[in-house]
Amino acid sequence: MSDQIHIPVLRLGQTYKSLDTTELDSDGKPIQVSVANPGIIRRDLLDIERSVAALQAIPCETLADYCEKAADLFLNGDLPWGAGDEMQSPEDYAAALSLSTGLPHSLCRLNMGKVYEAMANIRAILSGLTRSMPLSLFDDGFVNQNGLDVNFFPQTKSLGVLLPSNSPGVNSLWLPAPVLKIPVILKPGREDPFTPFRIIQAMITAGFPAEAFGFYPTTHEGGNTLLFETGRGVAFGSDKTVKQYAPYRSIQVHGSGRSKVLIGDDFADNWEADVDTIVQSISANGGRSCINASGVLVPKNRDEIAHAIAKKLAAIVPLERTDPDATVCGFSNPDFAKAIDEMIEDHLKTPGAIDLTAQYREGPRLVEKWGQTFLSPTLILCDDKDHPLANTEFMFPFASIVEVPQNEMLDTIGETLVVSAFTSNQEWAVDLMTSTNIERLNIGPYPTNRVQWEQPHEGNIFEFLYRRRALQGDLVTLEK
């Protein structure tokens, strides 16, 4: 047994310990993470055909079986920690992730559950993405649907993904790729190399070829290399990240969600029943996801609704990471929390907005306890939809509430990842469904973080990776 844990680079089947490393906080043995220089990524991609061939040799149905098996291994199994022969239990994983990212143990487990669900439900997900095409499509290149030969071909030999540190569940987005026979090239977030590494180990143990996975903790330059050198890239980040990569069609960027709850006229008088759903939308997963609501738009009764939400949000208080009831995340960089807090206070100097949760909360928004820095859930009551805090997003349970007439809401929201529209009004539902600003739409009193496996999340990864082409000819004569 080594006296430290070393999380290596995975070079499409080869484990590689870099001489450049970073250290992560640890309660036990020191944890060291290899840092790949960008050239390594480029050189490995020269040999990507080998990875494609390794996946191509396995029927897609079998890969889906492997993925389902990997789900259980990820959730319950002992899997390699890193380069040595030391094994990581699910408890080890959750504890390391919690310490490094500031996520409470409870949320680590919640996110583990999310990843598990995505792996276990891979068939439902693929069916949703492909609109129920048989998986043999990925073995034969075509399927016959309703008498028509349908051919899809891969647009890339690999998918590069720049992962964040703040939300382990996000890893579920790339999971379909290796099942669809596209090797993945992953750059983990600095504080969370654990999740993608554990998923990869689970998938390899379940039967996936190791050549299908590239795992490259790397620099900013390495991240760019990964996005530009793979044929298709996915990045997560801020508005700045979105702006940086927006011009490139081969890169899909997931930025701030600015997800919102819109309460329709028909629900505005009976709002009491939906307060918990709104609070869940704002605060689930520590408020760190892009699918958390950061805005609530109501057509009337703003103050009553706001006070009810604020009271419930203020009751969610920071607890120690190990407390099973903890749901507020500490910041791995305390300066970041302080900067956000100062920014909010600065914006509150602009007239027309108050921190309503401050009336119900004991103590300030910024909490330093148990060696961690937290930001307590915050609801800002805004008089004006154009107030600087009315349509913004932070990495903690934060939302604004504004009164906007229902018929003006769609012109107000701007680009929004998830809209939960609390309404039964068919006419408005049509308007919502034809809005170009909404990426994911829940009609009815559903939380913004609701997941339905058959529905795509922020774009359809199958359509990002594959493209249909016209196929005509004597396909029946093709020999297998």
Next chain:
Amino acid sequence: MSSTLTIEEANEARDARVREIIKWHFSPETGCDYWLDWASKADWNPLEEVQSFADILKFDHFDDETLRKEMPERFIPKAYEGRPYNVFETGGTTGMPKQRIGWDDYKHDYEEFSNHYGDDFFPKGTNWLMVGPTGPRRLRLAIEHLAAHRGGSCYFIDLDPRWVKRLIKMGEIPMAKAYQEHVIDQASAILRHRNISCMFTTPKLLESLAERMSLVKAGLKGVFAGGTTMTPQYVRFINEEVLEGQINFAPTYGNTLMGLAISKKLVPEDNYSLTYYAPEPRAVLRVVNPDNADELVDYDEYGRVELTTLTKEFFVPRFLERDEAIRRRPCDEFSWDGVGDVRPFQSGSKTVIEGVY
């Protein structure tokens, strides 16, 4: 060829060089207008007060903006008046460039570099390829001289780093990449169709070239590279993968003001950590406390790199480089301090963008 001096002898040689160069640059018969004017306004006399390298500390740090503002002619030593000279510019600077003039310094630097390596390291009598910034840079003439000194000729592929910087500033990443490919296309063509055994290029271009072809199969025997930070991991990668463990590699640290600092031969205990040694006594590198540059840092500690150039063509006292490094001890090959694991100044604490090509 390693230095044959003991540490004491190297110290004496440095002090003697200081006396010789101070006398040269501050005497009206031999000195240049810039330093003679400076001395006429100074409240101390270097000719009297500088007798050893330790006395160089009496000078303030040389401000390299001077090389932008002053006309190059003001640096012509009186003794060289009438001799045509070269004007050299620094690498990737945009706007008004920094310039220095020179005659034979680059030849001395590169002959010494050449003599440090055996006949087989860069096989004598074979041809060279330089892929990198040519134009107004000293490097272009220096590499050609190096090739000639070893009995060969040199092919050149130019890369304009100022254009690359501008492309990156404009956010034109694909265009910068296309330009790099254009450079690599040309280099590949030369390597395929001409007999080349030795090459100078930047590490990044070397990587790109090796992504196109096996440099071993292309016939390369020795590669000389410099220009960007090389971490131990990067050096290992270049050695093991880019050069396939079969091509001699000479990493260097240098610039237009200093010349060329050679890296000591790597041994397993180095774990790929590079240490460079200045071409003493023509140039001296010190690793100093960033908060008090009069003090050296301890051995094995990081500090800011300070350069003093002591040639008859050019005198630069105590120029603070935009780099930091670990102060390393003298070694078998060099009898004076070295600078290890050089990286941009303060890159350990803030993000620094460097090495665009």
